[in-house]
Amino acid sequence: MLNYASIDVPFNLRHTCWFCGEPSHQELTFPIQESDYITHMPLAIPACDECRIIAKGTANVMRAPESIYDLKLQVKNALMKRYAKHLGIGENWTKEELEETTLDGTAFKGFTDSAWAMYEIAKQRADFNGWDLYVDGMELDILDDTYAFEFEGKKFASFDSAVEFFLRAESLNKYLFEGLVDILGQGRFAYALKIGRLYTGVSRREANEILEEIATQEADRKQMLSQEKLHNNLKRIDAESISEVDIDGVSVPAEAIGWAMSRSINNLEKLEQSEDAFFEQHEHLGGVGAFHLFNGLQVYLHARTNIDWALEQDPNHELWIK
């Protein structure tokens, strides 16, 4: 029989579940199975019935938690999964929006009032962060080295559990969203979610079209990034110190000059070689805007071939020869 040390409970938190903040009348003993390995002394923690049952099941569903923080993350995730639909109310609506729908008529009233209350309860439980762990007044020195995928303020036990959570919480199109996640990966989860939220009611065929487009987009983006990297022994240039230049009525904005300078593009030949990269990176300005900038750079670099002009008239001359 292990010797479980009861954690200290602050006076204002008596009978409170350490995991979720709900009322608690019992303690959970941890490790769950006496034979489980844990990284610290065996503990007894106040827990509500629901969290206690979830905790006892963790080893079967996932893996035996090795520390109390590990256990907490798993319990929280199980709660989030269970109450994903409730939590989703807050993802999909604001309180004001829900209140506005109640103004439209009485039909919604009951639904929205209780919906918001359910959301708030679920959110409070998901956000509750327990309290610091002490036993007999001594702080426990337990390292919290749990890995969590954090997104929009939520901590998920893994990336997959985040995907699953948003699928449920927001009733996303499973086929489309999982496809997006495959293409965009963990690093671009926000973008996957943005697209997934836009197209919840699409057919398989429409989803395939969207996925195809995103895949193309992503391939282009990767190619551009690698091109950029190639160009990139980007020199660090203080953008503030660059001045706009005006040559015979053609104005060359400081940003364009900074773009060339940081890539060591200091003559017309190098500018020509970088033409494609320039237009890709200035696509957002539209064709005419980008061309205007490029032309400005051509005029400027041409002017700089005149040493006298460069020395006497170019306010950026010092920066070029740095």
Ligand SMILES: [Zn+2]
């Ligand atoms: Zn609880």
